[in-house]
């Protein structure tokens with residue numbers, strides 16, 4: 001596994017891989033890796049020959065400077081995880097390699113109006129800008145993103161279509177701890193009491209699944225049940241409990257063909273998100289979370 005810190009070095013290695021007709025798979029991360037991240041590498045491996053992972057804590061996507069400074073970092077641990085997952089190259093740029101008096105940014109309109117977009121001003125602009133830069137640096141054939149950050153994944157899919165990036169986007173399932181908590185680098189910040197209470201997020205989604213597979217379609221009924229369960233976990237605050245159309249990410253009143261229930265809440269200073277995608281198979285709802 002090569003660890004490269006400059007754009008020049010990365011391009012050189014990738015040129016060699018492409019000369020051998022290798023398809024490039026790419027997994028962008030902010031490090032402090034867990035099995036959620038390595039599952040994305042597993043997905044990439046199914047459709048590509050040379051796996052690139054970036055580790056870059058992207059300052060411009062943090063709307064809260066404290067969140068940036070306290071974001072967990074441990075490169076030695078990350079290298080072990082990445083090596084174990086079969087990553088071929090880690091791209092590990094520093095701030096100055098990525099941002100040198102940059103004046104350009106990328107936005108995806110309307111898809112970022114709601115959910116995290118409404119609560120984290122500037123966050124998605126920072127994400128789309130760094131992902132565009134990384135796509136131009138790595139030039140992957142395929143890039144894998146997690147359903148965990150569903151608004152990010154759907155918006156990046158749209159960005160890639162709108163801006164004609166020649167890359168296929170895969171959205172991979174959420175990897176959870178045994179008790180249902182969605183894996184996240186930020187879970188490290190949870191006290192044991194907060195971690196127990198945070199299970200309310202996935203419990204809320206499980207309740208939604210029960211209601212939906214039982215035939216309930218009313219958004220009000222489902223969301224108030226989910227909110228009730230989350231409140232039992234005594235979050236410090238709830239950012240949103242929403243039902244949105246999968247393609248537009250705009251709020252809807254009832255379960256429709258393809259939609260998403262998404263939740264975000266603070267436990268202490270730690271903001272956690274989770275979601276469930278609802279599709280239909282021969283008219284029967286199927287929930288993926």
Ligand code: AMP
Nearest residue numbers: 029030031036145146148149174175183
């Ligand atoms: P991050 O390092 O948190 O920016 O995440 C990098 C990528 O890993 C994003 O595409 C995330 O959606 C994905 N990811 C984070 N947590 C999980 C998880 N529990 N399961 C699957 N993918 C995840």
